[in-house]
Each structure stands twice: as C-alpha cells, then as structure tokens.
Amino acid sequence: MATLSEAYRDNPIDLQHIIPLDFDSVHELPDSHTWSDHVNNLYLEKYTYLKHTPMDEESSVPIIDLSAPNVVELVGNACETWGMFHVVNHGVSSILVDDVESHAQQLFSLPTQHKLKALRAPDGATGYGVARISPFFSKLMWHEGFTIMGSIVEHAKELWPHDYEDFCNVMDNYQKKMKSLAYQIMLLILKFLDITKEGEEEMISTSSIYECEGALQLNSYPCCPDPNRAIGLAPHTDSLLLTILHQSETKGLQIHRNGVGWVAVPPVSGALVVNIGDLFHILSNGRFPTVYHRAVPNQDAHRISVAYFYGPPADTIVGPLNKLPCPRYRSLTVKEYISLKNKHLENALSLIKF
Numbered sequence: 001m002a003t004l005s006e007a008y009r010d011n012p013i014d015l016q017h018i019i020p021l022d023f024d025s026v027h028e029l030p031d032s033h034t035w036s037d038h039v040n041n042l043y044l045e046k047y048t049y050l051k052h053t054p055m056d057e058e059s060s061v062p063i064i065d066l067s068a069p070n071v072v073e074l075v076g077n078a079c080e081t082w083g084m085f086h087v088v089n090h091g092v093s094s095i096l097v098d099d100v101e102s103h104a105q106q107l108f109s110l111p112t113q114h115k116l117k118a119l120r121a122p123d124g125a126t127g128y129g130v131a132r133i134s135p136f137f138s139k140l141m142w143h144e145g146f147t148i149m150g151s152i153v154e155h156a157k158e159l160w161p162h163d164y165e166d167f168c169n170v171m172d173n174y175q176k177k178m179k180s181l182a183y184q185i186m187l188l189i190l191k192f193l194d195i196t197k198e199g200e201e202e203m204i205s206t207s208s209i210y211e212c213e214g215a216l217q218l219n220s221y222p223c224c225p226d227p228n229r230a231i232g233l234a235p236h237t238d239s240l241l242l243t244i245l246h247q248s249e250t251k252g253l254q255i256h257r258n259g260v261g262w263v264a265v266p267p268v269s270g271a272l273v274v275n276i277g278d279l280f281h282i283l284s285n286g287r288f289p290t291v292y293h294r295a296v297p298n299q300d301a302h303r304i305s306v307a308y309f310y311g312p313p314a315d316t317i318v319g320p321l322n323k324l325p326c327p328r329y330r331s332l333t334v335k336e337y338i339s340l341k342n343k344h345l346e347n348a349l350s351l352i353k354f
C-alpha cells in the first residue's frame with residue numbers, strides 16, 4: 001500500500017530555486033513579496049464590517065462542543081454551510097498543544113542558515129521550506145513552513161544534532177492525538193451522511209478510508225513591515241479529507257465566502273479549527289464545500305500555526321459515496337488526485353467533474 005508521503009515524493013514540484021526569505025534581515029517589504037493592494041483591501045473592508053457587526057451564528061464559523069448530544073447534526077450542518085467549524089472539548093491537552101507551538105517557535109527562531117540544513121528536498125515530503133503551492137503564484141509569500149510526513153529524525157538531527165529527541169517526541173505525540181481526533185470527526189461526518197463502517201458496500205473505495213494517515217505542517221508568519229500588501233499563505237483549498245488547525249492566539253486565518261469576500265476567522269481560545277478538504281468534498285458529492293482560505297501576516301506579531309492533514313492511503317479510490325445519487329465527480333485514486341492538484345491547483349476539481 002503506497003503511503004501519502006510516497007505520493008508526494010512521486011509528484012515533485014519545482015521548488016529548487018525558491019527558499020524562504022531571511023525575514024529578520026529585511027525591514028521593508030521587497031517587491032518579490034508585494035502583492036497587489038487590491039488583495040488585502042477586501043479584507044480590510046470586511047474587517048471594519050465585522051468590528052461593527054455583532055458576531056452571530058449566521059456570520060461566524062460555528063463553535064461545536066464535541067460532547068454535545070446532537071454533535072452529529074451540529075458537525076454535519078457546519079460542514080454543509082461553512083465547510084469549517086471550531087471544536088472545543090476535543091480531548092487534546094492544552095499542554096501538548098502549547099508544547100507543539102513552542103517547539104515550532106524554537107525551530108523557526110533558528111538562524112536562516114541553520115534552518116536551511118533541514119531544507120525539504122525537491123522530491124521530498126518532509127523538511128523546511130516554502131509552501132508546496134508557491135510555484136503557482138508570481139509573488140512570494142510572507143511564510144516559512146516545516147512539513148512532517150513520516151519520520152523526521154533525520155531532519156531534526158540536522159537542526160539539533162544532540163537534542164533532537166524532544167522535538168520528535170512532541171511532534172509524534174501530537175500527530176497520534178490528531179489522528180484519533182480526525183478519525184472521530186470523520187465518523188461523525190460519515191454518520192451525518194448515513195454511512196456506517198459496517199455498510200462497507202456503500203464505500204466506493206477498494207481499500208478503506210478507515211485507515212487514514214496524516215501529515216503535519218508547521219507554519220510561521222514573521223512580523224511583516226507592510227501586512228496589507230503581503231500574503232502569508234496564498235488562497236488555496238486543502239487537498240485531503242479534512243484538516244485540523246491550531247492557529248495560536250494570533251489572528252491571520254481568513255476564509256472566502258461567496259458574495260461576501262474574505263472573512264476573518266479569529267482564534268477561539270482552546271479550540272481547534274476543522275475544515276473540509278477536496279477529498280471530502282468529492283466523497284460528499286459536492287454537498288460539503290471545500291474551503292477556500294488564506295492566511296495574512298501581522299505587523300507586530302509573529303504568528304505560528306500548526307495544521308494536521310488527514311487522508312486515505314495513496315492507492316485508495318475515492319469518489320462520491322455510492323449511496324449519494326447522481327455522482328458529480330469521477331472516481332480516482334488519492335495519488336492521481338494529488339498529481340492533478342500538483343499540476344492544476346484549484347482547477348483539479350473541475351477536471352474530474354462530470
């Protein structure tokens with residue numbers, strides 16, 4: 001069975017010439033990182049609007065208590081209307097979450113030359129570097145990332161030759177917790193769609209989506225001299241089934257709402273943000289929107305976020321669940337989808353539409 005990291009290694013991207021900027025050394029936004037004004041104006045308008053409008057259930061991403069008796073409906077409805085929700089009472093200890101965040105902080109505060117020792121190889125999945133989607137944009141992002149897929153010992157040893165174990169243990173432990181939380185949330189969503197594990201014949205998959213794997217992405221958005229003309233992470237949808245994001249206490253995440261524009265998703269203390277990715281959009285036959293989102297940097301605060309991506313093994317065939325009538329998408333393997341996304345980014349979905 002091919003793993004997700006093999007699928008990413010088999011689909012290399014041309015990042016050879018793109019390495020993150022040495023952010024500490026620049027005091028003005030370089031042209032290479034200046035996006036058109038228009039990009040963030042939308043956000044500013046929306047932000048002003050939000051400040052004057054009380055947040056109500058209709059205008060903000062729902063907050064769901066995982067222990068609520070009607071959690072299946074709450075989660076299902078949020079997936080349908082937003083494709084995103086906050087979870088509280090998720091059972092992941094705040095000590096562990098804080099520990100992951102501070103280890104990420106430690107990593108990103110190393111000198112640039114040092115971080116480059118752990119640079120992700122062009123055909124690699126794990127390591128330090130720019131976001132995979134970078135080659136699709138003519139401007140660079142105010143962002144540096146560290147991707148973790150499978151073992152990170154080799155990369156961690158490059159960063160801390162004598163002291164790498166603590167970092168590895170914290171990341172492993174967090175990934176284990178994320179994996180079981182993601183599984184729990186996936187089951188709730190499948191239940192909402194009336195799919196049970198026993199009804200295996202309902203699944204279009206030859207191999208099972210009950211054996212999902214995960215990847216972890218540590219994101220860093222350093223203080224930015226001109227945040228209104230910069231982008232932290234360019235607009236994108238996440239490719240796999242679902243993503244669980246710890247966005248720290250610092251704002252920056254925004255989602256795109258049709259007819260509204262960019263809407264800020266302010267951090268909720270102790271909550272994790274869950275969002276639908278492309279594969280769940282396909283499985284649900286388009287019923288759940290895959291969320292178009294981005295991150296913006298701040299002037300005075302260095303922001304760290306930690307995203308866990310959850311998806312089936314690369315050979316799994318995914319398509320609209322059998323139970324759902326009139327499939328709108330053709331079935332394909334996860335690996336094929338990753339390859340389409342690597343070549344066509346947001347157009348990947350429309351290429352598999354009937």
Ligand SMILES: C=C1C[C@]23C[C@H]1CC[C@H]2[C@@]12CCC[C@@](C)(C(=O)O1)[C@H]2[C@@H]3C(=O)O
Nearest residue numbers: 131132133147215217236238239240309
């Ligand atoms: C398991 C994943 C999911 C990846 C690719 C791979 C590892 C890194 C993830 C991200 C993280 C940053 C945004 C994104 C769009 C990117 O450029 O790299 C994500 C992408 C995806 O969801 O497609």
Ligand SMILES: O=C(O)CCC(=O)C(=O)O
Nearest residue numbers: 217219247253295305307
């Ligand atoms: O930093 C954030 O809030 C968003 C991160 C994100 O979208 C990602 O890692 O895919």
Ligand SMILES: [Fe+2]
Nearest residue numbers: 236237238293
């Ligand atoms: Fe994302």
